[in-house]
Amino acid sequence: MKISAEIKARARDWWVRLDSGELNADEHAEFGRWLAADPLHRQAYDQLRELWGALEAAASRLTVPAIVKPKPVWRTWQWALPALAGGCLALWLFNPLWIMLRADFHTGFGELRDIHLSDGSIAHLNSNSALEVHIDGARRQLTLLQGEAWFEVSPDKARPFQVSAEHGKVTALGTAFNARLRDGKTEVSVTQHSVAVDLAQSGREARHTVISEGQQVVYSSESGLEQPQNIDTQTVTAWQRGKLVFENRPLGEVLAELNRYHRGYLLINDAELAQRRVNGVFRTDQPLAVLDTLETSLKLHSSRIGDYLIVLHR
Structure with missing residues (x-):
């Protein structure tokens, strides 16, 4: 019997959660029950494990110089x-020069960086990313210039925490969200509470939406503000x-x-x-x-x- 996309997605979710090392005893027991509920569950999870084993084998081969036929x-x-x-x-x-000139913080290839901001918030920068920060007594305004970042926001009703990305702006209404620039589009994913997303479109009425934990919205200057979608937050923050x-x-x-x-x-x-x-x-x-x-x-x-x-x- 063919393994459904839903089972594959669930297996992937369990794999990421187990690999994080953050599961408690009850969650481990839940995983065991999920495996036992259907042979296809075990098969889907084993396929992921085999794929991971193939990756480890490939990595070990890269450490040994190979003799390749010219x-x-x-x-x-x-x-x-x-x-x-x-x-x-x-x-x-x-990697245009202007990004590096504007950025207050940036990461190189393969580098992850945790930035503790002056307001108590934390910005986690992914690889090859750049962030501009303006925080003072009256405002908290950041701009994601390149790449991806996950923001853990410190509450402050007097100073909304706002992140601009391309042609839109994200305002935190809660604790944590992920923002990513990719292929001319911006992806905003909420991992805790909610955010407001506003898109300014030249010659057209501005768009506004609020998305909650476990949702993602994508926007661009061409396609506008797309409909929110449900997401797996563990996958987004993997x-x-x-x-x-x-x-x-x-x-x-x-x-x-x-x-x-x-x-x-x-x-x-x-x-x-x-x-x-x-x-x-x-x-x-x-x-x-x-x-x-x-x-x-x-x-x-x-x-x-x-x-x-x-x-x-x-």
């Missing part, structure tokens, strides 16, 4: 040259525990995510191949190990200029 030089550069040009463009698009969770995500999106943790460029030059679907839970500190696993499991090949430029192809 490839024709032109064949390698045939793949690499267009990608190198795209990589140079990406260097400007994703990056804080050094994990990446993908469920039926296109390979192109997966590579874009891995690029946030790798000081180099992981690219794909085949639009059809970029739509191949990926499922799994991976570690953020081993992006090349994840790439190695994807290459093997999807039966792909790669052309490489060291670890700096890697192009996946058929």
Whole structure:
């Protein structure tokens, strides 16, 4: 019998929660009951464990220099040259100088940083992210310039805690929320209490919505303010525990995510191949190990200029 998407999602949720080490005795017992309730539950969870084992094996292989049969030089550069040009463009698009000049705090590739703000709030910055902060006696206004951050907000009714991101503004109405910039869109996910999201659209009426714990809203200048969706907050914040969770995500999106943790460029030059679907839970500190696993499991090949430029192809 085929494992449903709902069971896979539940198995992934249990895997992330168990890996966090934060489950109490009652929750461990609940997990045991869930496994015993249906053989498909055990099968879905075992598939995740096997995938994790494959990742660990790939990581160990990366620590040993491999003897690789030399490839024709032109064949390698045939793949690499267009990608190198795209990589140079990406260097400007994703890390423009103006962001670093504006940012009060930023993180490098693979770096996570906890920032204790003067009002008692904490901003947790994900890899390759940048944040501008203005907090004084009259205001608490922050701007997410790049990447992703999770905010734990200290209450202060006189000074609303507001985070601007692209063309919108998020106002905390409670304790904690996650904000992320990706592909021209902003994702706002609430992990505790609620937030208000306001989108200013040129030439159109401003949009406003309030989302509660366990919900996410996405907005952009083109698509406007989308309908709120229910989310798994453990999955959204898995990056804080050094994990990446993908469920039926296109390979192109997966590579874009891995690029946030790798000081180099992981690219794909085949639009059809970029739509191949990926499922799994991976570690953020081993992006090349994840790439190695994807290459093997999807039966792909790669052309490489060291670890700096890697192009996946058929």
